[in-house]
Amino acid sequence: MSSIPNLVRREIVETAKTLVVKIGTNVLSRDDDTLDDSRFDALAAQVDHVRRTGRQVVLVSSGAIGSGIGLLGLKKRPDDLPHLQAAAAVGQAHLIRRYDDCLHEYGYRAAQLLLTANDFRHRGRYLNVRNTIQTLFEYNAIPIINENDTVSVQEIKFGDNDKLAALVTNLLEQPLLVILSVIDGLYNGDPADPASRLIPLVERWDESLLALATATRSTRGTGGMQSKLEAARNSTAVGENVIIANGRNPRVLEQVLAGEEVGTLFLARGESIPAWKRWIGYSLPPRGRYVLDDGARKAIEQRGRSLLSIGITAVDGEFTKGEVVSLVDNHGIEFARGLTNYGAHDARRIAGKRTEQIPEILGTVPYDEVIHCDNLVVTS
Numbered sequence: 001m002s003s004i005p006n007l008v009r010r011e012i013v014e015t016a017k018t019l020v021v022k023i024g025t026n027v028l029s030r031d032d033d034t035l036d037d038s039r040f041d042a043l044a045a046q047v048d049h050v051r052r053t054g055r056q057v058v059l060v061s062s063g064a065i066g067s068g069i070g071l072l073g074l075k076k077r078p079d080d081l082p083h084l085q086a087a088a089a090v091g092q093a094h095l096i097r098r099y100d101d102c103l104h105e106y107g108y109r110a111a112q113l114l115l116t117a118n119d120f121r122h123r124g125r126y127l128n129v130r131n132t133i134q135t136l137f138e139y140n141a142i143p144i145i146n147e148n149d150t151v152s153v154q155e156i157k158f159g160d161n162d163k164l165a166a167l168v169t170n171l172l173e174q175p176l177l178v179i180l181s182v183i184d185g186l187y188n189g190d191p192a193d194p195a196s197r198l199i200p201l202v203e204r205w206d207e208s209l210l211a212l213a214t215a216t217r218s219t220r221g222t223g224g225m226q227s228k229l230e231a232a233r234n235s236t237a238v239g240e241n242v243i244i245a246n247g248r249n250p251r252v253l254e255q256v257l258a259g260e261e262v263g264t265l266f267l268a269r270g271e272s273i274p275a276w277k278r279w280i281g282y283s284l285p286p287r288g289r290y291v292l293d294d295g296a297r298k299a300i301e302q303r304g305r306s307l308l309s310i311g312i313t314a315v316d317g318e319f320t321k322g323e324v325v326s327l328v329d330n331h332g333i334e335f336a337r338g339l340t341n342y343g344a345h346d347a348r349r350i351a352g353k354r355t356e357q358i359p360e361i362l363g364t365v366p367y368d369e370v371i372h373c374d375n376l377v378v379t380s
């Protein structure tokens with residue numbers, strides 16, 4: 001073990017004010033799909049440990065569907081939505097009860113927040129989630145977040161709780177995202193192969209890391225290593241650090257706080273991006289695309305300029321003013337996102353034209369910029 005990563009880890013922990021801890025279904029379950037009480041007790045003790053260091057904790061916990069499957073005595077995970085939603089409804093009640101019982105031993109109350117992707121798309125709701133979490137901190141309650149599986153259909157689904165945890169991380173100040181799974185971290189090969197080694201530190205995100213994820217789907221949860229890596233990619237891109245570690249280790253959070261080399265640490269890439277820009281760049285699904293010429297791409301990517309109509313070579317999709325549009329280069333690769341000042345119809349008419357020509361075409365110039373640089377986030 002080299003000492004350099006430990007120094008890095010200590011520094012990261014010192015600056016973290018809130019731990020966002022994502023807990024996978026397998027971390028909480030026995031092999032027969034029932035919830036394992038000893039895991040909850042260990043988690044509550046660790047939450048208390050973190051709180052005593054003056055830090056806040058937010059849990060993003062899976063386990064509703066897995067626990068519902070056990071409680072209803074189902075032989076296997078249902079394949080269809082109504083049965084999954086029903087299993088989640090039964091399981092979530094039990095899950096939160098279990099958290100409340102074990103946290104109460106240490107004087108905390110569990111607070112349940114069930115969210116859908118829509119809650120992150122609407123700025124008002126997004127801010128409400130943030131305010132609720134802050135108020136729960138005042139009350140010394142522990143927010144326990146899960147997807148609202150009983151109402152989530154495809155269009156409003158996060159997909160998996162790793163993604164949800166990355167979005168929740170965006171809401172908080174000086175967070176550290178810890179993703180707990182039943183694997184020790186990211187390996188440089190198949191984790192089942194004894195020759196494979198755990199990677200303790202990823203200094204810079206590289207897309208080739210995704211190839212290391214075997215993308216195995218567990219029987220209970222969703223996601224696998226692939227979705228954990230995607231969450232790590234999204235969070236490090238906005239300037240946060242992420243640790244993927246084994247949640248069956250009953251001291252894992254204590255070890256994280258001590259700066260010990262547990263799991264895989266993914267270092268933040270660059271400065272932390274302001275909350276408003278994170279919301280534009282990472283919480284909202286783009287409604288369309290602007291294809292840009294090379295000059296416009298460079299002006300935005302390298303010089304932080306606004307997008308002007310002259311740089312747009314094509315407009316794809318249907319969107320209205322104020323929606324998020326993806327900015328792609330002439331190969332179709334996305335490099336930025338922003339809130340558009342023009343709807344798709346007008347944008348098509350002014351694409352490729354100089355700003356001075358806009359009044360002749362539209363009869364008015366509501367905005368000089370198609371996307372103002374304040375509402376633009378480079379994502380590449």
Ligand code: GLU
Nearest residue numbers: 062063064065160161222
């Ligand atoms: N929300 C799901 C549950 O509580 C889990 C989704 C996931 O593990 O990614 O069962």
